[in-house]
Amino acid sequence: MKICAYAKQCGGCQYQGMDYSKQLETKQKLVENLFKHKKCLPIIGMENPYYYRHKVFATFSLSKTKKVTCGIYEENSHRVVPIEDCQIQSEKANLILKSICEIASKLRIQPYNEDRGVGILRHAYLRVGYHTNQILLVLVLGQPVLPGSKEFMKLLREKHPEITTICTQVNKRRTSVVLGEQEKVLYGKGYIEDILCGIKFQISSKSFYQVNPEQTEKLYAKAIELAHINKNDVVLDAYCGIGTISLIVAQSAKEVIGVEVNKAAIKDAITNAKINQIKNSKFYAEDVSYFMRDYIQEMKDINVAIIDPPRAGSDENFLNLLAKLNAKTIVYISCNPITQARDIKVLEKKGYEVTEIHPVDMFPFTEHVETVVLMSKVDK
Structure with a gap:
Protein backbone atom coordinates (compact mmCIF):
# COMPACT_ATOMS: atom_id res chain seq x y z
CA MET A 1 0.00 0.00 0.00
CA LYS A 2 1.33 3.43 -0.98
CA ILE A 3 1.57 6.14 1.66
CA CYS A 4 -0.02 9.48 0.75
CA ALA A 5 2.06 12.47 1.87
CA TYR A 6 -0.95 14.82 1.80
CA ALA A 7 -3.61 12.75 3.58
CA LYS A 8 -3.67 14.66 6.88
CA GLN A 9 -3.95 18.10 5.23
CA CYS A 10 -6.13 17.22 2.26
CA GLY A 11 -8.93 15.12 3.71
CA GLY A 12 -10.23 14.18 0.25
CA CYS A 13 -9.69 10.43 0.71
CA GLN A 14 -11.51 9.20 3.81
CA TYR A 15 -10.00 5.70 3.52
CA GLN A 16 -6.33 6.70 3.15
CA GLY A 17 -4.11 4.34 5.11
CA MET A 18 -6.68 1.51 4.87
CA ASP A 19 -5.75 -1.67 2.99
CA TYR A 20 -7.74 -1.88 -0.26
CA SER A 21 -9.30 -5.24 0.61
CA LYS A 22 -10.52 -3.68 3.85
CA GLN A 23 -11.99 -0.74 1.91
CA LEU A 24 -13.97 -3.12 -0.29
CA GLU A 25 -15.15 -5.07 2.74
CA THR A 26 -16.33 -1.85 4.42
CA LYS A 27 -18.27 -0.73 1.34
CA GLN A 28 -19.79 -4.19 0.91
CA LYS A 29 -21.10 -4.10 4.47
CA LEU A 30 -22.49 -0.59 3.99
CA VAL A 31 -24.57 -1.73 1.02
CA GLU A 32 -25.65 -4.96 2.72
CA ASN A 33 -26.83 -3.00 5.78
CA LEU A 34 -28.89 -0.67 3.57
CA PHE A 35 -30.49 -3.54 1.64
CA LYS A 36 -31.08 -6.10 4.38
CA HIS A 37 -32.55 -9.49 3.39
CA LYS A 38 -31.87 -8.80 -0.31
CA LYS A 39 -29.44 -10.55 -2.65
CA CYS A 40 -26.26 -8.45 -2.55
CA LEU A 41 -23.44 -9.77 -4.75
CA PRO A 42 -19.71 -9.22 -4.02
CA ILE A 43 -18.43 -5.71 -4.76
CA ILE A 44 -16.64 -5.17 -8.07
CA GLY A 45 -13.27 -3.61 -7.19
CA MET A 46 -10.20 -2.47 -9.14
CA GLU A 47 -7.08 -4.50 -9.80
CA ASN A 48 -5.02 -1.33 -9.35
CA PRO A 49 -6.87 1.28 -7.27
CA TYR A 50 -4.39 4.10 -7.93
CA TYR A 51 -4.36 7.01 -10.44
CA TYR A 52 -7.88 6.28 -11.65
CA ARG A 53 -9.38 9.78 -11.87
CA HIS A 54 -9.39 10.91 -15.51
CA CYS A 197 -17.80 0.03 -24.20
CA GLY A 198 -16.94 0.29 -27.91
CA ILE A 199 -18.79 3.59 -28.49
CA LYS A 200 -17.00 6.85 -29.32
CA PHE A 201 -17.92 9.92 -27.26
CA GLN A 202 -17.12 13.57 -27.83
CA ILE A 203 -16.27 15.25 -24.51
CA SER A 204 -16.14 19.00 -23.99
CA SER A 205 -15.36 20.87 -20.77
CA LYS A 206 -19.01 20.84 -19.68
CA SER A 207 -19.89 17.29 -20.76
CA PHE A 208 -20.82 14.88 -17.99
CA TYR A 209 -18.55 11.87 -18.39
CA GLN A 210 -17.64 9.40 -15.68
CA VAL A 211 -14.46 10.11 -13.71
CA ASN A 212 -13.23 6.49 -13.60
CA PRO A 213 -13.63 5.02 -17.12
CA GLU A 214 -12.14 1.64 -16.23
CA GLN A 215 -14.78 0.98 -13.59
CA THR A 216 -17.50 2.68 -15.64
CA GLU A 217 -17.10 0.00 -18.32
CA LYS A 218 -17.60 -2.67 -15.64
CA LEU A 219 -20.57 -0.79 -14.17
CA TYR A 220 -22.35 -0.36 -17.51
CA ALA A 221 -21.54 -3.90 -18.62
CA LYS A 222 -23.16 -5.21 -15.43
CA ALA A 223 -26.22 -2.97 -15.85
CA ILE A 224 -26.72 -4.08 -19.45
CA GLU A 225 -26.20 -7.74 -18.52
CA LEU A 226 -28.90 -7.45 -15.84
CA ALA A 227 -31.33 -5.73 -18.22
CA HIS A 228 -31.32 -8.69 -20.68
CA ILE A 229 -32.10 -6.37 -23.60
CA ASN A 230 -33.09 -7.87 -26.96
CA LYS A 231 -33.96 -6.54 -30.42
CA ASN A 232 -37.66 -6.25 -29.53
CA ASP A 233 -37.11 -4.04 -26.47
CA VAL A 234 -37.81 -0.32 -26.22
CA VAL A 235 -35.60 1.13 -23.49
CA LEU A 236 -36.05 4.29 -21.41
CA ASP A 237 -32.78 5.86 -20.23
CA ALA A 238 -33.74 8.44 -17.59
CA TYR A 239 -31.11 11.03 -16.56
CA CYS A 240 -29.19 10.03 -19.70
CA GLY A 241 -26.50 12.76 -19.67
CA ILE A 242 -24.52 12.78 -22.92
CA GLY A 243 -26.05 9.45 -23.93
CA THR A 244 -23.39 7.05 -22.65
CA ILE A 245 -25.75 4.29 -21.54
CA SER A 246 -28.32 5.04 -24.27
CA LEU A 247 -25.89 4.59 -27.14
CA ILE A 248 -24.27 1.47 -25.68
CA VAL A 249 -27.71 -0.09 -25.13
CA ALA A 250 -28.94 0.95 -28.60
CA GLN A 251 -26.74 -1.72 -30.17
CA SER A 252 -28.93 -4.42 -28.59
CA ALA A 253 -32.37 -2.75 -28.46
CA LYS A 254 -35.15 -1.91 -30.89
CA GLU A 255 -35.20 1.71 -29.71
CA VAL A 256 -33.81 3.84 -26.87
CA ILE A 257 -35.39 7.00 -25.45
CA GLY A 258 -32.99 9.20 -23.49
CA VAL A 259 -34.23 12.01 -21.21
CA GLU A 260 -32.08 14.62 -19.50
CA VAL A 261 -32.86 18.11 -18.17
CA ASN A 262 -29.48 19.55 -19.24
CA LYS A 263 -29.85 20.90 -22.79
CA ALA A 264 -26.10 20.95 -23.46
CA ALA A 265 -25.87 17.27 -22.48
CA ILE A 266 -28.69 16.36 -24.88
CA LYS A 267 -26.94 18.28 -27.65
CA ASP A 268 -23.84 16.15 -26.94
CA ALA A 269 -25.95 12.98 -26.93
CA ILE A 270 -27.38 13.76 -30.38
CA THR A 271 -23.86 14.52 -31.67
CA ASN A 272 -22.54 11.25 -30.23
CA ALA A 273 -25.35 9.29 -31.88
CA LYS A 274 -24.38 10.81 -35.26
CA ILE A 275 -20.67 10.09 -34.70
CA ASN A 276 -21.47 6.42 -34.11
CA GLN A 277 -24.16 6.27 -36.83
CA ILE A 278 -26.75 5.12 -34.29
CA LYS A 279 -30.24 5.82 -35.61
CA ASN A 280 -32.50 4.02 -33.13
CA SER A 281 -32.08 6.55 -30.30
CA LYS A 282 -34.18 9.62 -29.45
CA PHE A 283 -33.16 12.28 -26.95
CA TYR A 284 -35.31 14.80 -25.08
CA ALA A 285 -34.11 17.82 -23.09
CA GLU A 286 -36.70 17.85 -20.33
CA ASP A 287 -37.16 17.18 -16.63
CA VAL A 288 -37.80 13.44 -16.38
CA SER A 289 -40.95 13.84 -14.25
CA TYR A 290 -42.54 16.31 -16.68
CA PHE A 291 -41.52 14.13 -19.61
CA MET A 292 -43.12 11.05 -18.07
CA ARG A 293 -46.30 12.98 -17.27
CA ASP A 294 -46.62 14.40 -20.81
CA TYR A 295 -45.65 11.27 -22.75
CA ILE A 296 -46.98 8.48 -20.52
CA GLN A 297 -49.63 7.46 -23.10
CA GLU A 298 -47.07 7.24 -25.91
CA MET A 299 -44.61 5.17 -23.85
CA LYS A 300 -46.59 1.98 -23.37
CA ASP A 301 -44.11 0.00 -25.48
CA ILE A 302 -41.23 0.48 -23.01
CA ASN A 303 -40.00 -2.90 -21.76
CA VAL A 304 -36.86 -1.84 -19.87
CA ALA A 305 -36.10 1.31 -17.86
CA ILE A 306 -32.58 2.28 -16.85
CA ILE A 307 -32.30 5.15 -14.37
CA ASP A 308 -29.11 6.84 -13.15
CA PRO A 309 -30.18 9.90 -11.12
CA PRO A 310 -27.92 12.40 -9.29
CA ARG A 311 -26.92 11.89 -5.65
CA ALA A 312 -30.24 13.23 -4.38
CA GLY A 313 -32.02 10.35 -6.13
CA SER A 314 -35.38 10.50 -7.91
CA ASP A 315 -38.57 12.18 -6.74
CA GLU A 316 -41.64 10.17 -5.81
CA ASN A 317 -43.69 11.66 -8.64
CA PHE A 318 -41.25 10.30 -11.24
CA LEU A 319 -41.10 6.89 -9.55
CA ASN A 320 -44.89 6.60 -9.51
CA LEU A 321 -45.06 7.46 -13.21
CA LEU A 322 -42.22 5.04 -13.93
CA ALA A 323 -44.14 2.23 -12.24
CA LYS A 324 -47.18 2.99 -14.42
CA LEU A 325 -45.19 2.04 -17.51
CA ASN A 326 -45.25 -1.58 -16.30
CA ALA A 327 -41.79 -2.22 -17.74
CA LYS A 328 -40.71 -5.81 -17.12
CA THR A 329 -37.34 -4.63 -15.81
CA ILE A 330 -35.93 -1.56 -14.04
CA VAL A 331 -32.17 -1.21 -13.64
CA TYR A 332 -31.36 1.48 -11.08
CA ILE A 333 -27.76 2.79 -11.07
CA SER A 334 -26.83 5.04 -8.18
CA CYS A 335 -23.85 6.94 -6.80
CA ASN A 336 -25.69 7.21 -3.46
CA PRO A 337 -27.14 3.92 -2.17
CA ILE A 338 -28.86 5.76 0.70
CA THR A 339 -31.23 7.68 -1.59
CA GLN A 340 -31.44 4.63 -3.85
CA ALA A 341 -32.71 2.47 -0.97
CA ARG A 342 -35.36 5.13 -0.24
CA ASP A 343 -36.51 5.22 -3.88
CA ILE A 344 -36.62 1.44 -4.16
CA LYS A 345 -39.14 1.28 -1.32
CA VAL A 346 -41.49 3.39 -3.48
CA LEU A 347 -41.08 1.04 -6.45
CA GLU A 348 -41.61 -2.02 -4.24
CA LYS A 349 -44.99 -0.64 -3.18
CA LYS A 350 -45.84 -0.29 -6.87
CA GLY A 351 -45.29 -3.94 -7.76
CA TYR A 352 -41.54 -4.34 -8.26
CA GLU A 353 -39.10 -6.53 -6.36
CA VAL A 354 -35.32 -6.35 -6.00
CA THR A 355 -33.69 -9.31 -7.74
CA GLU A 356 -29.97 -8.50 -7.49
CA ILE A 357 -27.72 -5.78 -6.06
CA HIS A 358 -24.18 -5.23 -7.35
CA PRO A 359 -21.90 -2.75 -5.54
CA VAL A 360 -19.13 -1.25 -7.70
CA ASP A 361 -16.11 0.62 -6.34
CA MET A 362 -15.81 3.68 -8.56
CA PHE A 363 -13.78 5.77 -6.11
CA PRO A 364 -11.12 3.81 -4.17
CA PHE A 365 -9.79 5.45 -1.00
CA THR A 366 -13.04 7.41 -0.58
CA GLU A 367 -16.22 6.47 1.26
CA HIS A 368 -18.30 6.52 -1.95
CA VAL A 369 -19.73 3.37 -3.52
CA GLU A 370 -21.85 2.91 -6.65
CA THR A 371 -24.64 0.33 -6.84
CA VAL A 372 -26.55 -1.36 -9.65
CA VAL A 373 -29.92 -2.78 -8.61
CA LEU A 374 -32.08 -5.01 -10.79
CA MET A 375 -35.82 -4.77 -10.17
CA SER A 376 -38.39 -7.01 -11.82
CA LYS A 377 -42.14 -6.63 -12.20
CA VAL A 378 -43.98 -9.00 -9.89
CA ASP A 379 -46.46 -11.22 -11.70
CA LYS A 380 -49.89 -10.99 -10.05
Whole structure:
Protein backbone atom coordinates (compact mmCIF):
# COMPACT_ATOMS: atom_id res chain seq x y z
CA MET A 1 0.00 0.00 0.00
CA LYS A 2 1.33 3.43 -0.98
CA ILE A 3 1.57 6.14 1.66
CA CYS A 4 -0.02 9.48 0.75
CA ALA A 5 2.06 12.47 1.87
CA TYR A 6 -0.95 14.82 1.80
CA ALA A 7 -3.61 12.75 3.58
CA LYS A 8 -3.67 14.66 6.88
CA GLN A 9 -3.95 18.10 5.23
CA CYS A 10 -6.13 17.22 2.26
CA GLY A 11 -8.93 15.12 3.71
CA GLY A 12 -10.23 14.18 0.25
CA CYS A 13 -9.69 10.43 0.71
CA GLN A 14 -11.51 9.20 3.81
CA TYR A 15 -10.00 5.70 3.52
CA GLN A 16 -6.33 6.70 3.15
CA GLY A 17 -4.11 4.34 5.11
CA MET A 18 -6.68 1.51 4.87
CA ASP A 19 -5.75 -1.67 2.99
CA TYR A 20 -7.74 -1.88 -0.26
CA SER A 21 -9.30 -5.24 0.61
CA LYS A 22 -10.52 -3.68 3.85
CA GLN A 23 -11.99 -0.74 1.91
CA LEU A 24 -13.97 -3.12 -0.29
CA GLU A 25 -15.15 -5.07 2.74
CA THR A 26 -16.33 -1.85 4.42
CA LYS A 27 -18.27 -0.73 1.34
CA GLN A 28 -19.79 -4.19 0.91
CA LYS A 29 -21.10 -4.10 4.47
CA LEU A 30 -22.49 -0.59 3.99
CA VAL A 31 -24.57 -1.73 1.02
CA GLU A 32 -25.65 -4.96 2.72
CA ASN A 33 -26.83 -3.00 5.78
CA LEU A 34 -28.89 -0.67 3.57
CA PHE A 35 -30.49 -3.54 1.64
CA LYS A 36 -31.08 -6.10 4.38
CA HIS A 37 -32.55 -9.49 3.39
CA LYS A 38 -31.87 -8.80 -0.31
CA LYS A 39 -29.44 -10.55 -2.65
CA CYS A 40 -26.26 -8.45 -2.55
CA LEU A 41 -23.44 -9.77 -4.75
CA PRO A 42 -19.71 -9.22 -4.02
CA ILE A 43 -18.43 -5.71 -4.76
CA ILE A 44 -16.64 -5.17 -8.07
CA GLY A 45 -13.27 -3.61 -7.19
CA MET A 46 -10.20 -2.47 -9.14
CA GLU A 47 -7.08 -4.50 -9.80
CA ASN A 48 -5.02 -1.33 -9.35
CA PRO A 49 -6.87 1.28 -7.27
CA TYR A 50 -4.39 4.10 -7.93
CA TYR A 51 -4.36 7.01 -10.44
CA TYR A 52 -7.88 6.28 -11.65
CA ARG A 53 -9.38 9.78 -11.87
CA HIS A 54 -9.39 10.91 -15.51
CA LYS A 55 -11.17 14.16 -14.64
CA VAL A 56 -9.02 16.46 -12.52
CA PHE A 57 -9.49 19.92 -10.98
CA ALA A 58 -6.68 21.92 -9.38
CA THR A 59 -6.44 25.36 -7.79
CA PHE A 60 -3.39 27.62 -8.11
CA SER A 61 -1.65 29.44 -5.29
CA LEU A 62 1.67 31.12 -4.48
CA SER A 63 4.22 29.42 -2.23
CA LYS A 64 6.25 31.15 0.48
CA THR A 65 9.15 31.19 -1.99
CA LYS A 66 6.91 32.98 -4.56
CA LYS A 67 6.65 29.95 -6.83
CA VAL A 68 3.36 28.98 -8.48
CA THR A 69 1.93 25.80 -6.99
CA CYS A 70 -1.36 23.99 -7.38
CA GLY A 71 -3.42 21.51 -5.45
CA ILE A 72 -6.85 21.16 -3.87
CA TYR A 73 -8.68 22.92 -1.10
CA GLU A 74 -8.16 21.58 2.39
CA GLU A 75 -11.35 19.95 3.64
CA ASN A 76 -13.94 22.51 4.84
CA SER A 77 -11.72 25.47 3.91
CA HIS A 78 -10.41 27.57 1.04
CA ARG A 79 -6.77 26.95 1.90
CA VAL A 80 -4.97 25.29 -1.00
CA VAL A 81 -2.92 22.19 -0.19
CA PRO A 82 -0.07 22.07 -2.78
CA ILE A 83 0.03 18.57 -4.31
CA GLU A 84 2.48 17.25 -6.89
CA ASP A 85 1.52 13.58 -6.95
CA CYS A 86 -2.08 12.80 -6.06
CA GLN A 87 -2.38 9.02 -5.93
CA ILE A 88 -5.95 8.91 -7.24
CA GLN A 89 -5.49 11.38 -10.11
CA SER A 90 -4.26 10.41 -13.57
CA GLU A 91 -0.45 10.32 -13.60
CA LYS A 92 -0.46 12.31 -16.84
CA ALA A 93 -2.64 14.97 -15.23
CA ASN A 94 -0.26 15.18 -12.26
CA LEU A 95 2.71 15.73 -14.59
CA ILE A 96 0.89 18.36 -16.67
CA LEU A 97 -0.16 20.31 -13.56
CA LYS A 98 3.44 20.32 -12.34
CA SER A 99 4.60 21.65 -15.73
CA ILE A 100 1.93 24.39 -15.72
CA CYS A 101 3.23 25.61 -12.35
CA GLU A 102 6.85 25.60 -13.57
CA ILE A 103 5.99 27.48 -16.78
CA ALA A 104 3.78 29.99 -14.98
CA SER A 105 6.61 30.71 -12.52
CA LYS A 106 9.06 31.12 -15.39
CA LEU A 107 6.76 33.52 -17.28
CA ARG A 108 5.74 35.29 -14.03
CA ILE A 109 2.04 34.55 -14.49
CA GLN A 110 0.50 35.10 -11.07
CA PRO A 111 -2.09 32.85 -9.40
CA TYR A 112 -5.47 34.38 -8.67
CA ASN A 113 -5.93 35.73 -5.14
CA GLU A 114 -9.54 35.17 -4.04
CA ASP A 115 -9.41 37.61 -1.13
CA ARG A 116 -8.02 40.52 -3.15
CA GLY A 117 -9.61 39.62 -6.49
CA VAL A 118 -6.31 40.01 -8.37
CA GLY A 119 -4.10 37.65 -10.36
CA ILE A 120 -4.60 35.43 -13.39
CA LEU A 121 -4.38 31.63 -12.95
CA ARG A 122 -7.31 30.43 -10.86
CA HIS A 123 -8.00 26.76 -11.67
CA ALA A 124 -6.98 24.03 -14.10
CA TYR A 125 -9.36 21.35 -15.33
CA LEU A 126 -8.11 18.30 -17.22
CA ARG A 127 -9.84 15.47 -19.03
CA VAL A 128 -7.71 12.48 -20.03
CA GLY A 129 -9.10 10.04 -22.60
CA TYR A 130 -8.77 6.54 -21.13
CA HIS A 131 -8.61 4.71 -24.46
CA THR A 132 -7.57 7.53 -26.81
CA ASN A 133 -5.03 9.29 -24.52
CA GLN A 134 -6.34 12.62 -25.82
CA ILE A 135 -6.13 15.39 -23.23
CA LEU A 136 -8.33 18.45 -22.74
CA LEU A 137 -6.90 21.29 -20.63
CA VAL A 138 -9.03 24.22 -19.45
CA LEU A 139 -7.34 27.12 -17.66
CA VAL A 140 -9.79 29.12 -15.58
CA LEU A 141 -8.58 32.72 -15.34
CA GLY A 142 -9.35 35.65 -13.10
CA GLN A 143 -9.20 38.01 -16.09
CA PRO A 144 -10.09 37.74 -19.81
CA VAL A 145 -6.54 37.45 -21.18
CA LEU A 146 -3.71 35.03 -20.43
CA PRO A 147 -0.50 37.12 -20.85
CA GLY A 148 2.06 35.42 -23.07
CA SER A 149 -0.43 32.72 -24.04
CA LYS A 150 1.48 31.75 -27.20
CA GLU A 151 4.73 31.25 -25.29
CA PHE A 152 2.87 29.45 -22.51
CA MET A 153 1.25 26.97 -24.94
CA LYS A 154 4.52 26.48 -26.85
CA LEU A 155 6.44 25.55 -23.68
CA LEU A 156 3.61 23.36 -22.37
CA ARG A 157 3.14 21.42 -25.60
CA GLU A 158 6.90 20.91 -25.95
CA LYS A 159 6.75 19.08 -22.63
CA HIS A 160 3.37 17.44 -23.24
CA PRO A 161 2.57 16.94 -26.94
CA GLU A 162 -0.23 14.59 -25.85
CA ILE A 163 -2.37 17.62 -24.97
CA THR A 164 -4.79 17.82 -27.90
CA THR A 165 -6.80 20.91 -26.95
CA ILE A 166 -6.37 23.92 -24.65
CA CYS A 167 -9.14 26.33 -23.64
CA THR A 168 -9.51 29.27 -21.29
CA GLN A 169 -12.52 30.35 -19.27
CA VAL A 170 -12.97 33.45 -17.13
CA ASN A 171 -14.38 33.26 -13.62
CA LYS A 172 -14.23 36.46 -11.54
CA ARG A 173 -17.02 35.47 -9.17
CA ARG A 174 -16.57 34.79 -5.47
CA THR A 175 -17.83 31.24 -5.72
CA SER A 176 -16.87 27.62 -5.18
CA VAL A 177 -17.95 26.91 -8.78
CA VAL A 178 -14.77 26.22 -10.75
CA LEU A 179 -15.68 26.76 -14.39
CA GLY A 180 -16.68 30.07 -16.00
CA GLU A 181 -19.50 30.82 -18.41
CA GLN A 182 -17.60 31.73 -21.60
CA GLU A 183 -14.93 29.56 -23.17
CA LYS A 184 -12.18 30.43 -25.65
CA VAL A 185 -10.33 27.71 -27.57
CA LEU A 186 -6.60 28.49 -27.78
CA TYR A 187 -5.52 25.23 -29.37
CA GLY A 188 -7.21 22.21 -30.93
CA LYS A 189 -10.93 21.48 -31.39
CA GLY A 190 -12.15 22.42 -27.92
CA TYR A 191 -13.06 18.82 -27.09
CA ILE A 192 -11.55 15.35 -26.93
CA GLU A 193 -12.89 11.95 -27.87
CA ASP A 194 -12.85 8.75 -25.85
CA ILE A 195 -14.23 5.25 -26.27
CA LEU A 196 -16.49 3.59 -23.71
CA CYS A 197 -17.80 0.03 -24.20
CA GLY A 198 -16.94 0.29 -27.91
CA ILE A 199 -18.79 3.59 -28.49
CA LYS A 200 -17.00 6.85 -29.32
CA PHE A 201 -17.92 9.92 -27.26
CA GLN A 202 -17.12 13.57 -27.83
CA ILE A 203 -16.27 15.25 -24.51
CA SER A 204 -16.14 19.00 -23.99
CA SER A 205 -15.36 20.87 -20.77
CA LYS A 206 -19.01 20.84 -19.68
CA SER A 207 -19.89 17.29 -20.76
CA PHE A 208 -20.82 14.88 -17.99
CA TYR A 209 -18.55 11.87 -18.39
CA GLN A 210 -17.64 9.40 -15.68
CA VAL A 211 -14.46 10.11 -13.71
CA ASN A 212 -13.23 6.49 -13.60
CA PRO A 213 -13.63 5.02 -17.12
CA GLU A 214 -12.14 1.64 -16.23
CA GLN A 215 -14.78 0.98 -13.59
CA THR A 216 -17.50 2.68 -15.64
CA GLU A 217 -17.10 0.00 -18.32
CA LYS A 218 -17.60 -2.67 -15.64
CA LEU A 219 -20.57 -0.79 -14.17
CA TYR A 220 -22.35 -0.36 -17.51
CA ALA A 221 -21.54 -3.90 -18.62
CA LYS A 222 -23.16 -5.21 -15.43
CA ALA A 223 -26.22 -2.97 -15.85
CA ILE A 224 -26.72 -4.08 -19.45
CA GLU A 225 -26.20 -7.74 -18.52
CA LEU A 226 -28.90 -7.45 -15.84
CA ALA A 227 -31.33 -5.73 -18.22
CA HIS A 228 -31.32 -8.69 -20.68
CA ILE A 229 -32.10 -6.37 -23.60
CA ASN A 230 -33.09 -7.87 -26.96
CA LYS A 231 -33.96 -6.54 -30.42
CA ASN A 232 -37.66 -6.25 -29.53
CA ASP A 233 -37.11 -4.04 -26.47
CA VAL A 234 -37.81 -0.32 -26.22
CA VAL A 235 -35.60 1.13 -23.49
CA LEU A 236 -36.05 4.29 -21.41
CA ASP A 237 -32.78 5.86 -20.23
CA ALA A 238 -33.74 8.44 -17.59
CA TYR A 239 -31.11 11.03 -16.56
CA CYS A 240 -29.19 10.03 -19.70
CA GLY A 241 -26.50 12.76 -19.67
CA ILE A 242 -24.52 12.78 -22.92
CA GLY A 243 -26.05 9.45 -23.93
CA THR A 244 -23.39 7.05 -22.65
CA ILE A 245 -25.75 4.29 -21.54
CA SER A 246 -28.32 5.04 -24.27
CA LEU A 247 -25.89 4.59 -27.14
CA ILE A 248 -24.27 1.47 -25.68
CA VAL A 249 -27.71 -0.09 -25.13
CA ALA A 250 -28.94 0.95 -28.60
CA GLN A 251 -26.74 -1.72 -30.17
CA SER A 252 -28.93 -4.42 -28.59
CA ALA A 253 -32.37 -2.75 -28.46
CA LYS A 254 -35.15 -1.91 -30.89
CA GLU A 255 -35.20 1.71 -29.71
CA VAL A 256 -33.81 3.84 -26.87
CA ILE A 257 -35.39 7.00 -25.45
CA GLY A 258 -32.99 9.20 -23.49
CA VAL A 259 -34.23 12.01 -21.21
CA GLU A 260 -32.08 14.62 -19.50
CA VAL A 261 -32.86 18.11 -18.17
CA ASN A 262 -29.48 19.55 -19.24
CA LYS A 263 -29.85 20.90 -22.79
CA ALA A 264 -26.10 20.95 -23.46
CA ALA A 265 -25.87 17.27 -22.48
CA ILE A 266 -28.69 16.36 -24.88
CA LYS A 267 -26.94 18.28 -27.65
CA ASP A 268 -23.84 16.15 -26.94
CA ALA A 269 -25.95 12.98 -26.93
CA ILE A 270 -27.38 13.76 -30.38
CA THR A 271 -23.86 14.52 -31.67
CA ASN A 272 -22.54 11.25 -30.23
CA ALA A 273 -25.35 9.29 -31.88
CA LYS A 274 -24.38 10.81 -35.26
CA ILE A 275 -20.67 10.09 -34.70
CA ASN A 276 -21.47 6.42 -34.11
CA GLN A 277 -24.16 6.27 -36.83
CA ILE A 278 -26.75 5.12 -34.29
CA LYS A 279 -30.24 5.82 -35.61
CA ASN A 280 -32.50 4.02 -33.13
CA SER A 281 -32.08 6.55 -30.30
CA LYS A 282 -34.18 9.62 -29.45
CA PHE A 283 -33.16 12.28 -26.95
CA TYR A 284 -35.31 14.80 -25.08
CA ALA A 285 -34.11 17.82 -23.09
CA GLU A 286 -36.70 17.85 -20.33
CA ASP A 287 -37.16 17.18 -16.63
CA VAL A 288 -37.80 13.44 -16.38
CA SER A 289 -40.95 13.84 -14.25
CA TYR A 290 -42.54 16.31 -16.68
CA PHE A 291 -41.52 14.13 -19.61
CA MET A 292 -43.12 11.05 -18.07
CA ARG A 293 -46.30 12.98 -17.27
CA ASP A 294 -46.62 14.40 -20.81
CA TYR A 295 -45.65 11.27 -22.75
CA ILE A 296 -46.98 8.48 -20.52
CA GLN A 297 -49.63 7.46 -23.10
CA GLU A 298 -47.07 7.24 -25.91
CA MET A 299 -44.61 5.17 -23.85
CA LYS A 300 -46.59 1.98 -23.37
CA ASP A 301 -44.11 0.00 -25.48
CA ILE A 302 -41.23 0.48 -23.01
CA ASN A 303 -40.00 -2.90 -21.76
CA VAL A 304 -36.86 -1.84 -19.87
CA ALA A 305 -36.10 1.31 -17.86
CA ILE A 306 -32.58 2.28 -16.85
CA ILE A 307 -32.30 5.15 -14.37
CA ASP A 308 -29.11 6.84 -13.15
CA PRO A 309 -30.18 9.90 -11.12
CA PRO A 310 -27.92 12.40 -9.29
CA ARG A 311 -26.92 11.89 -5.65
CA ALA A 312 -30.24 13.23 -4.38
CA GLY A 313 -32.02 10.35 -6.13
CA SER A 314 -35.38 10.50 -7.91
CA ASP A 315 -38.57 12.18 -6.74
CA GLU A 316 -41.64 10.17 -5.81
CA ASN A 317 -43.69 11.66 -8.64
CA PHE A 318 -41.25 10.30 -11.24
CA LEU A 319 -41.10 6.89 -9.55
CA ASN A 320 -44.89 6.60 -9.51
CA LEU A 321 -45.06 7.46 -13.21
CA LEU A 322 -42.22 5.04 -13.93
CA ALA A 323 -44.14 2.23 -12.24
CA LYS A 324 -47.18 2.99 -14.42
CA LEU A 325 -45.19 2.04 -17.51
CA ASN A 326 -45.25 -1.58 -16.30
CA ALA A 327 -41.79 -2.22 -17.74
CA LYS A 328 -40.71 -5.81 -17.12
CA THR A 329 -37.34 -4.63 -15.81
CA ILE A 330 -35.93 -1.56 -14.04
CA VAL A 331 -32.17 -1.21 -13.64
CA TYR A 332 -31.36 1.48 -11.08
CA ILE A 333 -27.76 2.79 -11.07
CA SER A 334 -26.83 5.04 -8.18
CA CYS A 335 -23.85 6.94 -6.80
CA ASN A 336 -25.69 7.21 -3.46
CA PRO A 337 -27.14 3.92 -2.17
CA ILE A 338 -28.86 5.76 0.70
CA THR A 339 -31.23 7.68 -1.59
CA GLN A 340 -31.44 4.63 -3.85
CA ALA A 341 -32.71 2.47 -0.97
CA ARG A 342 -35.36 5.13 -0.24
CA ASP A 343 -36.51 5.22 -3.88
CA ILE A 344 -36.62 1.44 -4.16
CA LYS A 345 -39.14 1.28 -1.32
CA VAL A 346 -41.49 3.39 -3.48
CA LEU A 347 -41.08 1.04 -6.45
CA GLU A 348 -41.61 -2.02 -4.24
CA LYS A 349 -44.99 -0.64 -3.18
CA LYS A 350 -45.84 -0.29 -6.87
CA GLY A 351 -45.29 -3.94 -7.76
CA TYR A 352 -41.54 -4.34 -8.26
CA GLU A 353 -39.10 -6.53 -6.36
CA VAL A 354 -35.32 -6.35 -6.00
CA THR A 355 -33.69 -9.31 -7.74
CA GLU A 356 -29.97 -8.50 -7.49
CA ILE A 357 -27.72 -5.78 -6.06
CA HIS A 358 -24.18 -5.23 -7.35
CA PRO A 359 -21.90 -2.75 -5.54
CA VAL A 360 -19.13 -1.25 -7.70
CA ASP A 361 -16.11 0.62 -6.34
CA MET A 362 -15.81 3.68 -8.56
CA PHE A 363 -13.78 5.77 -6.11
CA PRO A 364 -11.12 3.81 -4.17
CA PHE A 365 -9.79 5.45 -1.00
CA THR A 366 -13.04 7.41 -0.58
CA GLU A 367 -16.22 6.47 1.26
CA HIS A 368 -18.30 6.52 -1.95
CA VAL A 369 -19.73 3.37 -3.52
CA GLU A 370 -21.85 2.91 -6.65
CA THR A 371 -24.64 0.33 -6.84
CA VAL A 372 -26.55 -1.36 -9.65
CA VAL A 373 -29.92 -2.78 -8.61
CA LEU A 374 -32.08 -5.01 -10.79
CA MET A 375 -35.82 -4.77 -10.17
CA SER A 376 -38.39 -7.01 -11.82
CA LYS A 377 -42.14 -6.63 -12.20
CA VAL A 378 -43.98 -9.00 -9.89
CA ASP A 379 -46.46 -11.22 -11.70
CA LYS A 380 -49.89 -10.99 -10.05
